[in-house]
Amino acid sequence: MTDQTPNSYRNQPDERGHFGQFGGRYVAETLMPLVLDLEREYRAAQADPEFQAEFDDLLEHYVGRPSPLYYAERLTEELRKSAPDGPNGEKRGAQVWFKRDELNHTGAHKINNCIGQILLARRMGKTRIIAETGAGQHGVATATVCARFGLPCTVYMGATDVERQQPNVFRMKLLGAEVIPVTSGRATLKDAMNEGLRDWVANVHDTFYIIGTAAGPHPYPELVRDFQSVIGKEARVQMQDRIGRLPDLLVAAIGGGSNALGLFHPFLDDADVKMLGVEAAGRGLDGNEHAASLLGGAPGVLHGNKTYLLQDEDGQITEGHSISAGLDYPGIGPEHSWLKESGRVEYTAITDKQALDAFQLLCRTEGIIPALEPSHAIAAVAERAREMPCDAIILANLCGRGDKDIFTVADALGVEM
């Protein structure tokens, strides 16, 4: 349970699943009793020390947590070279630290949430798992926990994404999952999510839907955030242990927003810690070829929650674009919509080109190949670090590794493989 202190940013959502005006339970009647059941089960699990113990044990011994906290010294030095001096000639360039969630089993933060949800599914006696996936990271993480617990797994994936993410499709199949290409609509992530909901509504008696991000009907945004909050809880302790203070700025990339909430949430009531969420500006916020729901969208209702959406004036959903398939979703978790409107978190956007530059910068300065999603965060870090004093601390979430993206990057750089 979150703290119920007054004036806290950590006591959302309310009992109806609302984060301010956002969130809620906008689902077909067939699903509503299921969603209410899930909430009851989640409350019981939260109160059960055995549930938490099993979750912690799997995170430690199966996922490999805690993930390291790493000071990126050469990146810091590199950014300082091009940092302009301050007004009184003082040197600039904040220290850049990374939370290394790309070192998790399966290579991204997604597994934290999947472990939590599959434990809930087992608690509820569900015998079949379904999931949606865009880039395939959540699909791989779901297929992984299904193999680990011996449950059949069906993953819906837009046919367009199946084509461009073949390695992850094969990984899911190796793990025993059935991957169903979705050709309805425009055959991308939002259509995969529609198809997941259609499967769920027809198989409510035995099926658990593992949603991959902090979105969907209540209680999904809350429980995904809670499972991912292990990132920020660890980082808080690690920062205190290493440097005896909290960071000045947290930075994370945002598609649906689960890795960002996981990092931010445990710090929300630390007034001195600023936070920056980084959306995908794609080919630029001016046109329609971006995936920045907060900066370029408007509030609406989709996939069970009210949140910022990319949509036209009639409320029809428009397609996002990003070089990163994991950020290419026309919505965003409802808690981010609330954090934006409340002013607690600042949001910015980074283009495909900037993310590609940051991807290469990290490869060369730190020997780390990041996924294209956190490459957006790294690009924003590079901008901000140059404007901050040398004793300032930036902590960014390195939420995924880039092995899956090397073909996309090669293509964007004009390299034949």
Add this chain to the structure above:
Amino acid sequence: MNDNPANRLSNAFAKAHPALVCFVTAGDGDTDANLDALVAGGADVIELGMPFTDPMADGPAIQAANLRSLGKGTTTADVLAIATRFRARHPDVPLVLMGYANPMVRRGPEWFASAAADAGVDGVICVDLGPEEDEDLGPALRDAGIAVIRLATPTTHDARLPQVLEGAGGFLYYVSVAGITGKQQAASGSIAEAVARLKAQTDLPVAVGFGVRTPEQAADIAAHADGVVVGSALVELVGEHGENAPDRLREAVSALAKAVHSAERAQP
């Protein structure tokens, strides 16, 4: 314009026979002519689907109809214009809009409720906006004199029904199978039981839909319910025959109406 919507819907369910409720998607084919064909065939209530990019509760037939309509550039204004013209041609036939929340709330609930009332709409079915989030649309619709038509499903247990019925009007739409539109069909025995369960808690008429395709199926259901809803089977005809669909729709609806209107009411 919207002089007596409550009466139009209740009149349709007060006839001596069960009501046939027919669905087509707005902007798919020649919608004016399609709607006229439904009425000519004997439909008692018209459901007009508002196209949406992400029809999460619909099967392939209605998904395709949504995309065909949006592909032709159908806007909310076009849907309302179709309703307005329908009301002018058919002053006594009840008209219900069915769709998803986002297009309905995009300009604000009051805007939508008032525009729908001006267009002569009698009721609204919003698939993904249930009693939990009613305040987003329900009060505005009821204030404008439009019935908020709620859905009940096999998963809606007795303890939950009062919440579903709170603020509901027009009729209660019983979704006879847990699933999406146009797919499976429930056994008529389970439907009889479900309708009895619902009617124990409400005086609203109960119409049953999802997966009803043939006159035989419709007659089976009509024996136990106040109304039968047919959607996907009609939408498929529009998909197949395009601008030539009206004649086919009239034939199909006429067969369905004959079956529904002459159904022997089973004793509860």
